[in-house]
Amino acid sequence: MNNDAENNPQPMAAAKTEVQRKTLDQREQMNELMRLRHSAAHMMAAAVCRLWPEARLDIGPPTEEGFYYDFDLPHRFSPEDFPRIEEEMRKIAKENQVFEKTVRTREEARAHFVAKGQTYKLERLGDIPEGEAISFFQNGEFIDLCAGPHVMRTGNVKAYKLLSVASAYFRGNEKNPQLQRLYGTAFRNKEELENWVKMQEEAKRRDHRRIGQEMGLFAFDSEYVGPGLALWLPKGGVLVEELEKLAKEAEFQAGYVRVRTPHLAKEKMYRTSGHLPYYAESMFPPMEMLEEDERKRRDVLVEKRADLIQLADSLEKAVSPNPAGLTLEQVRHDIAKLETEISLFGGRYYLKAMNCPHHHRIFAAEPRSYRDLPLRLAEYGTCYRYEQSGELFGLMRVRALQMNDAHIYCTAEQFADEFRAVNEMYLKYFKIFGLDKYQMRFSTHDPARLGQKFVNEPELWLKTEDMVRRVLIESGINFVEVPNEAAFYGPKIDVQVWSAIGREFTIATNQVDFAVPARFGLAYRDRDNTDKVPLCIHRAPLGTHERFIGFLIEHYAGNFPLWLAPEQVRVLTLGDDEPLVAYARGVVEELRSHFVRAEGDYTTNKINGKVQDAEKARVHTMLVIGGRDREAGAVSVRVHGKGNLGARPRGEVIADLVQSIRERRSH
């Protein structure tokens, strides 16, 4: 698994503009709520301009959740400003201003913004293609470049609320200045707004960080272990183990073989794979094993290489005269020679950020025949990625992660079948977890630059993408195609899911790689007695333990199905009479003999209290045992969230529990 970390701002910027234009087109069909929110954004901007006339404005669109507006001003917004701004908005609503549309010429618009010193607006003006109408909307004294549409009057905006202040780079580019973004939301009426606020609170209760804390699933110890390095507590460890068990069974049945690889590798590994130039920033810094003098000698070579790479760059662009009279080929040759010399030093190890290179070396460890293919190497590999501090987010973005990884080495003929089987595995998992809302993002090459930005195999790109597309359609999979977001070595499929609280996740990735195996010199001997390079499919249907479990926690709100529940059964006695406790212990032991995670609560506490404890701990099944049950050889079943289901024979209940676990039933 891997990422395309290509550092090329140009196509990115173009892509962004594309997205923004799309939203402009969509404004034509903007529904009532969006119009309302868009108008609320204008009112908020108007309010801000009344309070801070020096504010420079960027844009303020509606969003799924509400709206925002970006400002540049010396005053730093804080939540303490919200009441003042809302008060001003209230006045604007009371004034019941009309939203009035006017069309201006480009020159008029430019003059308007120059006069007002609205530099961001001037840039936005430049985005509007020649020939397209330049429209303004005015309410009261506030006038804004805007395609609309709006509600009729400010008085129509009745229920709104400022939510947060954040920052955002102008045009989303980190090289641009940072603006202050005010987020708010608006609804048709107060009741809908209140409902939304309540739903936000519910979402907070489902947050995996909160439930993880409550249930004792995982912890972070930033002081001693480090930020972004999760500790799995015993109950969270159960989830990890259960997922691995599921993956191992599914992969065994699908013909995978399991391998194990170390957590680090020499620099040469990531130079060869091609990751280092793209990816070094998100890897932990290397461990130096060289002696001082060796290191110095190597650093000299490294410096020389850096100079040569720069020279090659300028030769390529032909921007500077060539002082030494060297050709590009000569320089490249020298770089390659230096690479070899540098790698001979060894002594520099990286924690692995991906498992593929290790698996490639396993492929290379033995001679391979076409009869060995497809070879499916699977491993729950642990990877380390030095994510920027601001990117860390609970279990969803961490620095140490365990991936449901596998690499399938196959021939071009086998590709479609293999790829189809991978998809089937995804669907199988979705069914087990009751995931009906998912979407696959099929990322393909940049149509304008086939074979330039990416690995230069135009025919292979088109052929593979076509195969992938065909299989996706045949399998009836819900997907969208996104050009220009492929990995550098092949097309990729990201699986997106939505948690119950509406948070979107890229939960898994699936990539086709027809480049890296060649870089490692991987080959198999074909029927015709020639060596051929295999294709490689990277796949990780269960993503990483961290993110997948983070998702599952929110998906189930911590109420896991029986097979996953950290504590599956708790036996509660009515009192601590000796014969009663002995019977209850017998039930726990019998359950454990079937590998059911069962605990007993034999204290003298009231049954209400014990039930409450178990419910709060989200124990899946509670078995209440009193004198009546013991005499009848029964247990009273209570299921978390479902209440008391009544007494049933002990053996029957245990058999049902075991069966539900074995089948991984989804409730």
Added chain:
RNA sequence: GCCAGUUUAGCUCAGUGGUAGAGCACCCGAUUUGUAAUCGGACGGUCGUCGGUUCAAAUCCGACAACUGGCUCCA
């Protein structure tokens, strides 16, 4: 990494310059109970860390760290 906010007991939170608090959890004792809180007691904090201002700092100022909301990036 950038902008802003937050950091007080295991958890949730009060405490705006003058002797650190509550509820829950943990621990101890009593309670012998039929499906979401039985009663009582004890324990627990260098107020994120370091520095500064002050007679006096949880409280004001600064640096750093972590976390949160965003931006950028992403499994």
